[in-house]
Amino acid sequence: MRFIQHNCIEGNDIDTRQADAVRRHAPHVILFESPRNTRSLGWSINGASLEERVRVVKEHKKHLRVVAQTYPWVWSEAFVLDNVVDLWKAQQQVDLYNVDAPSELLRQTIIHRWNQLEKPRRRGVHFPWWVYIYLRERMMADTVKQIIPRYREPDTLALVAMQKFHWLHVQFLLTQPSKQKIFTYYFAAFPNVFMHTLNKKVEGIGNPVLLKYWRTVSDFVE
Secondary structure, eight states, X not given: OEEEEOOOOOSXXXXXXXXXXXXXXXXXXXXXXXXXXXXXXXXXXXXXXXXXXXXXXXXXXXXXXXXXTTSGGGXXXXXXXXXXXXXXXXXXXXXXXXXXXXXXXXXXXXXXXXXXXXXXXSTTSOHHHHHHHHHHHHHHXXXXXXXXXXXXXXXXXXXXXXXXXXXXXXXXXXXXXXXHHHHHHHTTTSTTOOGGGHHHHHHHHOOHHHHHXXXXXXXXXX
């Protein structure tokens, strides 16, 4: 499987770069940075009839329109889906997968305003946010790892419709690095955080949702 990645600016305007990539590259697979447990386009409709896939896309676009009233950039996905439907009608296989963490975890950055932090991507700053990012990307990588074996043909093309920031980290996790390398990558820049105390540091955040997913998907829980 070959991958191409395109960003979407999460702002107040429509960004058609991902939609343009669908038209230009005609990918066989699209990996969306969307929660797996919501009204998912993925998994369930792959292999369904054209009529059923188009029906589900129309329903999903209604959902996107509602969300876009708060987050305008979300409507960019509607243009992606329009181009996917065109490919389906041209007999092109395009399978869709939502690969992000469950919405329960994703909501934490809005609830705690981590998405409004100054320079949140700087390593060694904002420990709870980096725990949140690690958990999301751990689940993204695990999901992508499940998808890859479904496509044996080496020329299968997957469009990665997620932010480059995430995709770089997911690619790192897909190399199956050691626990020590993962710790160094995500957490070693934090002062007074060590691998043998990491679990207690996460518990000390006092966030039950983070702790729930830490205990189920983290590489650091025995």
